[in-house]
Amino acid sequence: MVSEQQNPIQGLGIQTLVDLLQFRAAENRFERAYVFLEDGEQDESVMSYADLDRRARAIAVALLDAGLQRGDRAVLLYPPGLEYIAGFFGCLYAGVIAVPAYPPNPMRLDRTLPRLQAIVRDADARVALTTEPILQMAPFVFAQAPDLAAMQWIATDTIGDEGADAWKKPDIGAEDLAFLQYTSGSTQTPRGVMLAHANLLHNLELIRQAFELVTAEDIGVIWLPPYHDMGLIGGLLEPIYNLMRVILMSPIAFLQRPVRWVQAISKYQATVSGGPNFAYDLVARKITPEQLAQLDLSRWNMAFNGAEPIRPATLKRFAEVFAPAGFRYDAFYPTYGLAEGTLITTGGRRNDPPILHDFPADVLSGDPRDAGKTTTLVGCGVSLGDQTTLIVDPESFEVLPEGQVGEIWVKGGSVARGYWRNPEATEATFNAFTADGQGPFLRTGDLGIVKDGQFFIAGRIKDLIIIDGRNHYPQDIEFTVEKAHPAIRPGCTAAFSVDTDEGEQLVIVTEVRKQYKPRAGDDPFDLDPEALRQAIRKAVSEAHELRVHDILFLPAGEIPKTSSGKIQRYAARKGYLAGSFPRWDG
Numbered sequence: 109m110v111s112e113q114q115n116p117i118q119g120l121g122i123q124t125l126v127d128l129l130q131f132r133a134a135e136n137r138f139e140r141a142y143v144f145l146e147d148g149e150q151d152e153s154v155m156s157y158a159d160l161d162r163r164a165r166a167i168a169v170a171l172l173d174a175g176l177q178r179g180d181r182a183v184l185l186y187p188p189g190l191e192y193i194a195g196f197f198g199c200l201y202a203g204v205i206a207v208p209a210y211p212p213n214p215m216r217l218d219r220t221l222p223r224l225q226a227i228v229r230d231a232d233a234r235v236a237l238t239t240e241p242i243l244q245m246a247p248f249v250f251a252q253a254p255d256l257a258a259m260q261w262i263a264t265d266t267i268g269d270e271g272a273d274a275w276k277k278p279d280i281g282a283e284d285l286a287f288l289q290y291t292s293g294s295t296q297t298p299r300g301v302m303l304a305h306a307n308l309l310h311n312l313e314l315i316r317q318a319f320e321l322v323t324a325e326d327i328g329v330i331w332l333p334p335y336h337d338m339g340l341i342g343g344l345l346e347p348i349y350n351l352m353r354v355i356l357m358s359p360i361a362f363l364q365r366p367v368r369w370v371q372a373i374s375k376y377q378a379t380v381s382g383g384p385n386f387a388y389d390l391v392a393r394k395i396t397p398e399q400l401a402q403l404d405l406s407r408w409n410m411a412f413n414g415a416e417p418i419r420p421a422t423l424k425r426f427a428e429v430f431a432p433a434g435f436r437y438d439a440f441y442p443t444y445g446l447a448e449g450t451l452i453t454t455g456g457r458r459n460d461p462p463i464l465h466d467f468p469a470d471v472l473s474g475d476p477r478d479a480g481k482t483t484t485l486v487g488c489g490v491s492l493g494d495q496t497t498l499i500v501d502p503e504s505f506e507v508l509p510e511g512q513v514g515e516i517w518v519k520g521g522s523v524a525r526g527y528w529r530n531p532e533a534t535e536a537t538f539n540a541f542t543a544d545g546q547g548p549f550l551r552t553g554d555l556g557i558v559k560d561g562q563f564f565i566a567g568r569i570k571d572l573i574i575i576d577g578r579n580h581y582p583q584d585i586e587f588t589v590e591k592a593h594p595a596i597r598p599g600c601t602a603a604f605s606v607d608t609d610e611g612e613q614l615v616i617v618t619e620v621r622k623q624y625k626p627r628a629g630d631d632p633f634d635l636d637p638e639a640l641r642q643a644i645r646k647a648v649s650e651a652h653e654l655r656v657h658d659i660l661f662l663p664a665g666e667i668p669k670t671s672s673g674k675i676q677r678y679a680a681r682k683g684y685l686a687g688s689f690p691r692w693d694g
Contacts, residue, residue, distance in 0.1 A: 115313055116323070116350060123282040124305040125345065126200050130277075132348055133161035141347070142354060144190050148331075148361025148368040155190045157348075160197060165275035167198025167237075170267045174260060176235060178203035178278055181288065183233040183259075185211045185224075185242060188334055188358040193344055195237040195264045196334075199287070203278030206287035207231045207300070208335040211242055212249055218651075221253055226298045227290050228256065231528065235260045282306035288528050289337055291447040291579065300528035301447045308341065310521035311450035312349040314493045315342060318455035319380065319410055319441070321350045326410075328354040329378040331362035331369050331387075338383070338415055341451045352380070366391040367399050370430070374403040382412030382441070384577035385419055386611070388426045395429060406434030410458055414443040416574045417565065417612060418486040420464055437461055444488035444565055448537065448550055450522040453497060454563045456489035463487035465559050471513060472557070472566045476686060487562040495520025498542070498549070499556055502569055505543040513566050516556040517542070517549040524550075571677050573605045575612050575654065582677055585652060589616055592647035595624045595635055600667045602680035606657070613657035616644060617680045617689070622664045626693040637661060637693040660684055661692035 122128050132141070137158040144153045155163075171182065182204050186192035199206035209227050212220040228236075236256070238246075240263040250257035286308055288300035315321075328347060332339030339359075347354040355376050362369050369391055373381050388411075413423075427437040438461040445452040456463070469481035491497035498507050499514040508514040517540060526534030541547030553570025556563050573580040585603040590596050600619035605612045620626075624635045645656045666689060668679035683689045 115316070117309070122309070124200070124280055124284070125197070125286055125308060126277065126280065126305075128309070128348060129157070129161055129164065129197060132157040132351065136351060139351070140353060142190060142193065142344075142356055144188075145355065145357040145361070145368075145372065146189075148357045148365065149371070153190055155193070160194060162269050162272045163194035164197035164201040165272035166267055166269045167194060167264050168201035168204075168278075169271040169274050170262065170264070171198060171202040171204055171235065173271075174235065174262065176202060176204050178280065179205060179285075180235070181205045181207050181231045181233040182235040182237055183207040183209050183224075183228055183231065184335075185209060185236050185238040187211065187239065187242070188356070188360070191239055191265050192334055196287070196340075196344075198237070198264060201275065201278065203280050203284070204235075205231075205285045207233055207290070208287060208340060209290065210333075210335050211238070214245060214248060217249065217252055221249065223298070225253055225255060227300070228259065230290075230298050231288055231300055233259065235262060237262050237264050239263055239265045280305070282309070285525070289447045289524075291336070299530060299533060302525040302528050303450060304525055307450045307522055307524055308345065309349075310493075311341065311452060312346055314495075314522060315346050315452050316350050318443070318452060318489070318492050319412070320458040321346075321352060321380070323351045326350075326352050326380050327376055327378045328352055329357075329369070329372045329376060329381040330354055331357045331359055331372075332383055333359045337445075337447045337451045342412075362387070366394045367396075370395070370403055370405065370433075371399070373405055373408050374433070377404070377407045379407050380410040380412075381408060382410070382414075384415040385413055385417065385422050386576040388413065389419075389422050389611075392422075392426045392429045400430070400433055403430070403433035405430055408435060409439045410441055411435075411439045412441045412443055414445060414452075414488075416577055417607065418442045418488070419611060420462075420484050420486055423462055423486065442486045442488045444516075444554075444556075444563060446552055446554070448524050448552070449518050450524060452492065453495070453516075453518055453522070453552075454489040455492055456487065456562075463562050465562075465564060467557065467559075467564070467566075485557075485564040485566065487559075487564055489563065490561050491518075491563070493520070495522060496549075497563065498546075499558055500540075500542060500549075502551075505541070507542050507544065507546070510558045510560075513555055513557045515569055516552040516554045516563070516565075518552060519547070519549045567607070568605075569678055571604070573603065573612070573614065575605060575614060580614075580652060580654065585614070585616075585648060585654070586675070588647050588651045589618055589644050593640055593643045595620050595640060596644075597621050597664060599675075600662075600664075602667060602675050602677045604677050604681045604684075606681070606685065608657065614648070614654055615658045615660070615681070615684060616648075616656055617660045617662060617667065617684055618644075619662045619664050619667050620692045626661075660689060662689055663692050666690060 330343035466482040469483040502515040555566040582603040586601040597619040668676040
């Protein structure tokens with residue numbers, strides 16, 4: 109599984125991403141670092157290593173002139189593109205901790221602003237870096253978010269390169285934080301994963317080994333959002349680490365016309381590309397025979413798939429649809445990872461076909477109704493590099509043998525430093541010890557099972573809901589449900605996902621106030637259950653752009669809670685699957 113090419117930075121004294129880019133700018137000065145397709149197709153913008161280094165130095169000087177100091181936080185609010193990359197490295201070159209975030213959507217401020225405000229508040233960000241076009245729209249946002257207006261805003265695309273020569277390298281090392289990855293938690297309680305330079309360099313080497321990347325041969329095509337781990341670390345940082353050519357496009361360009369993804373792979377004869385499972389489904393559905401006839405995917409031999417459950421049917425269908433274009437089934441590379449582990453945790457061998465295995469369905473789901481059935485899972489490879497990955501009983505903390513379902517625990521150099529300014533959550537998630545004293549481990553919250561050394565992802569203990577590659581926080585959905593109708597009991601709703609033939613789907617289990625009766629009538633407390641369902645579906649669709657698969661109404665007092673009154677979503681999911689709950693509407 110280890111690439112024959114040596115570690116590209118071994119013995120060079122590279123301790124940080126600043127060292128890495130400085131090395132590339134010196135050794136590979138005028139080589140193309142990035143090509144960005146402005147329209148997702150033809151319009152190319154190009155940035156060399158020398159360009160990026162000079163832009164980063166100029167932005168760093170501007171940040172320091174603005175009063176920022178080492179360790180301060182700057183939130184990045186850019187559209188996808190080369191200026192985002194310059195802004196990110198500008199932070200690092202100043203010793204400032206970058207905080208990538210989605211820019212607020214002017215058309216959906218009610219949904220996108222609260223999340224951004226919570227991140228800015230939690231990170232205590234002093235500065236927002238952006239582009240001049242976004243800054244011109246900012247007053248419209250400021251009117252609704254005075255706290256954002258209070259920050260200092262800098263449009264980095266207006267910063268000339270003249271100041272670059274005044275740059276002095278910051279006094280930072282491997283253990284200093286590079287950026288905060290906000291991924292876990294809800295709108296009300298965001299959690300920033302603290303990623304040190306050492307974490308990133310360690311994981312970049314794991315990716316190089318796992319993908320068996322070869323500098324002179326590999327070309328990447330990346331449409332993934334640069335605000336999150338797969339797009340930022342895998343799409344933007346790995347090419348610098350491995351001196352690999354990469355073609356970038358906006359995720360919006362991909363979602364508007366999914367065929368742009370495979371057209372770019374064909375045009376540039378890319379070898380490495382991928383994304384979450386839904387992306388493969390989407391492009392396989394949308395491609396036309398005429399478009400397919402124009403494609404050559406024969407060099408694409410590393411089609412990584414991760415970040416959400418991988419479905420065997422998706423792999424089969426995609427391979428069948430694109431076989432006429434030269435795509436091979438054994439190009440698929442299923443992988444598992446998480447932001448708390450920087451990015452990648454497990455993976456297989458390049459050019460090996462995916463490993464599929466049938467497991468007893470009731471063992472995986474916890475649903476006794478599944479007895480006698482089997483569920484086919486896709487293997488996500490083995491534990492990578494020098495890390496330790498175990499399957500552990502989430503209650504007894506006993507290390508489990510092969511064939512038993514438990515929580516995936518990880519230990520190694522890619523495990524993040526914890527959650528920003530959240531010692532309680534850090535202790536619970538990053539400082540776990542097995543019953544026999546091994547540790548500390550990262551508790552992933554994901555359920556897994558091992559067969560012949562191969563890790564299969566069986567589900568989630570943690571509450572995060574992932575549908576179509578997007579993370580949704582159950583607390584936010586539950587809040588929406590409670591506001592959808594006065595009949596819903598506050599604090600008595602559980603939102604979770606279940607695996608169906610159509611992929612991960614959203615389920616709501618919620619209590620109805622005692623005075624409401626499930627019947628048609630003239631009494632103000634007579635309530636048609638279907639009307640209540642429609643109110644909830646409409647509210648969730650409008651607030652979260654999600655379709656609700658099923659809604660279960662419970663009598664008051666039936667939703668599982670902890671002794672302190674917190675919703676037990678895992679128990680609610682088990683009860684829903686087992687059909688053990690009493691129904692309010694019979």
